Amino acid sequence: MKLREIYETAVRTGFSKEMRPKSKVLEGLKRARKEFSRARGIDKTAFDKERIRHPYDDTRILFGDPDTEVHGVMVGIDIGVGEILLADRLREKGARIDLVISHHPSGRAIAGLGTVMTIQPAIWERFGVPGHVAEGIMKDRVGEVRRGISSGNLTQTADAARLLGVPLMCMHTAADNCVASYLQGIFDRERPRTLGKVVDVLKGMPEYREAMRSGTGPFILIGKEKDPAGKIFVDMTGGTSGPDKMFARLSASGVKTIVGMHCKETSFKVASSEFINYVIAGHISSDNLGMNLVFDVMEKKGRLDIVECSGFRRFRRKG
Numbered sequence: 001m002k003l004r005e006i007y008e009t010a011v012r013t014g015f016s017k018e019m020r021p022k023s024k025v026l027e028g029l030k031r032a033r034k035e036f037s038r039a040r041g042i043d044k045t046a047f048d049k050e051r052i053r054h055p056y057d058d059t060r061i062l063f064g065d066p067d068t069e070v071h072g073v074m075v076g077i078d079i080g081v082g083e084i085l086l087a088d089r090l091r092e093k094g095a096r097i098d099l100v101i102s103h104h105p106s107g108r109a110i111a112g113l114g115t116v117m118t119i120q121p122a123i124w125e126r127f128g129v130p131g132h133v134a135e136g137i138m139k140d141r142v143g144e145v146r147r148g149i150s151s152g153n154l155t156q157t158a159d160a161a162r163l164l165g166v167p168l169m170c171m172h173t174a175a176d177n178c179v180a181s182y183l184q185g186i187f188d189r190e191r192p193r194t195l196g197k198v199v200d201v202l203k204g205m206p207e208y209r210e211a212m213r214s215g216t217g218p219f220i221l222i223g224k225e226k227d228p229a230g231k232i233f234v235d236m237t238g239g240t241s242g243p244d245k246m247f248a249r250l251s252a253s254g255v256k257t258i259v260g261m262h263c264k265e266t267s268f269k270v271a272s273s274e275f276i277n278y279v280i281a282g283h284i285s286s287d288n289l290g291m292n293l294v295f296d297v298m299e300k301k302g303r304l305d306i307v308e309c310s311g312f313r314r315f316r317r318k319g
Contacts (some may be wrong), residue, residue, distance in 0.1 A: 001069075001298070001301055002066065002067055002068060002070065003061060003065065003068040003070055003098075003099060003167055003169070004061075004066035004067065005301065006070060006073075006101075006169070006298060007059075007060075007061050007169055007171075009294075009297060009298050009301070010059060010171040010174045010175070010294050010298070011053075011054045011056060011059060011174055013174060013178060013293070013294050013297045013298075014056055014059065014171070014173060014175065014176075014178065014294070015054065015055075015174075015177075017177040017178045017181035017293075018181075019119075019122075019123050019126065019177065019181055019184070019237065020122035020123060021122065024122045028055050028118065029051075029052065029054075029055060032051040032052050035047075036049070036051075036052055048108060048112070051112075051115075055116070055119075056171075056172070056174050057109065057111075057112025057113070058109045058112050058113050058116050058172035058173050058239065059105070059109065059170060059171045059172055059173060059174040060105070060107070060108055060109040060170060061168075061169045062106065062107045062108070062157070062158040062161065062170060063161040063162045063166070063167060063168045064099065064161075064166075064167025068098060069098065070099045070167075070304070071096055071098055071304070071305055072097050072098050072099075072304070072305040072307065073097070073098065073099045073100070073304050073305070073306050073307070074086075074097045074307040074309055075101045075102075075291065075295075075306055075307070075308060075309065075312045075314070076100075076101075076102055076308075076309040076310025076311060076312050077102070077103045077104060077284050077287050077288070077291075077311040077312050078102065078103070078104050078310050078311065079100055079102030079104075079106070079168070079170070079310060080106075080156075080157050081157055081160040083100065083102075083309060083310055084100065084157060084160040084161050084164060084166055084168070085160070085164070086309065087100050087166050088164045088166060090307065091166075095307060096305060097166075097307060098167065099168070099169065100166055100168050101168075101169055101170065101171065102157075102168070102169070102170040102310075103170065103171065103172060103175060103287050103290075103291055103312070104170065104172060104287075105170045106155075106156070106158060106170065107154055107155050109170050109172065110149060110152070110154055111149060111154055113146075113149060113172075113239045113240060114143075114145045114146040114149070114239065115239075116172075116173045116238060116239040117138060117141065117145065117238050117240065117242070118142070119173065119237060119238035119239070120134075120138060120237075120238035120239075120242045120246075121134035121135045121137070123180075123237070124246060124249065124250065124253075127231075127233055127250060127253050127254075128253030128254060128255075129246075129249045129253050133249060134246075137245045137249065138242065138243060140243060141242060141243035145239070171291070171294060173237060173238070173239065174294065175287070175291045175293070175294050176236055176237035176238070176287075176290050177237050177290075178289075178290045178293040178294055179236050179237070179286050179287070179289045179290030179293065180234050180235075180237040180290075182289065182290075182293060183234045183236065183259065183281070183289075184232075184234040186201060187201065187232045187234065187259070188232075192229050192232075193228065193229060194226050194227060194229055195220050195223045195224065195225055195226075195227050195257065195277055195279060196220075196226060197229065198229050198232065198259065198279050199218050199219065199279060202218040202259075202279075202281050203218065205289065206315040207285045207286070207289040207292065207313070208281065208282060208285050208289075210285065210288075210313055210315075211284065211288075216282050216283075216284065216285065217282060218279065218281045218282055218285075219279070220277070220278075220279055220280075221263055221268065221278040221279065221280045222268070222271055222272050222277050222278040223257070223277035223278070227277060229257045229277065230255075230256025230277075231254050231256050231257070232255075232256070232257045232258075232259060233250060233255045233257070233258050233259070234258075234259045234260075235260040235261075236259075236260060236261050236286055236290075241262075241263075241264055244266050244267050247267070247270050247271045247274045247276055248270075248274050250274075250276065251274040251275060255276065256276065256277060257277040257278070257279060258271065258276055258278050258279070259279045260278065260279070260280060261280070261281060261282065261283040261287070262280060262282075262283045284311045287311075288312060288313055288315070291312060292314060292315050292316070292317070293317075295314065295316075296316060296317050299316070
């Protein structure tokens with residue numbers, strides 16, 4: 001496969017697992033097209049035209065010729081300068097590494113993290129939160145994330161890739177959509193009755209079993225094993241953690257249990273006060289699951305020789 005095929009397959013796969021109404025996705029693309037058409041001068045030449053093609057600003061080719069033929073790939077959950085140096089060293093030792101793929105974004109892709117957070121309010125609507133309320137709650141959190149990102153040296157990893165001639169891409173929300181949709185579908189079908197059964201469902205998957213071996217397996221953060229699970233909301237896509245205000249609205253709409261990758265301390269306290277159960281599936285393990293689901297689709301076009309690094313483990317599913 002060519003690099004562009006790998007990238008476009010990731011985008012298409014993420015789009016196929018969207019948890020938002022298609023109309024919401026198309027509205028966002030329409031706004032991007034209008035923004036581009038109105039831009040002038042440097043605003044136009046610097047505009048990221050990928051925003052017109054798809055809604056995942058944190059999924060990008062960060063360096064490399066899109067026509068590069070790719071057979072061997074080094075894949076990690078986090079790729080920094082150290083992993084780029086590692087890829088270059090492995091190539092010196094004879095490894096076939098035509099591309100490095102990161103899950104978490106860097107460069108221009110992480111600059112777009114705030115934009116993909118608009119996915120979250122549209123998902124909350126599915127669970128009964130009024131649209132205008134969901135969007136209003138998210139505004140402050142998006143601003144907070146953008147302010148935090150603005151101080152970073154965003155191009156450091158991509159610069160290292162460029163200097164060493166190592167093609168680099170990331171697929172963040174495209175993969176997160178896959179894990180969120182996959183787990184939500186399983187919980188909706190199986191309807192586990194207790195929190196213990198929710199954890200058991202997760203333990204049945206290779207990514208979470210692997211995490212258990214390193215002490216990072218799924219666990220109940222809020223609640224007890226025999227507590228009723230009730231209505232389950234899988235919170236695993238949309239850039240990064242949402243605002244704490246959402247817990248009250250989700251609780252009021254009937255959500256009893258959240259299954260998430262992780263939970264910051266303030267969220268833990270607020271969720272507890274709103275009588276919401278919380279199951280931590282695991283951050284890196286859930287990222288693994290999302291990435292593996294994307295690679296399962298990619299490898300229908302041709303098998304990739306994958307070098308696992310930085311927390312990634314390849315598990316293939318049949319079908």
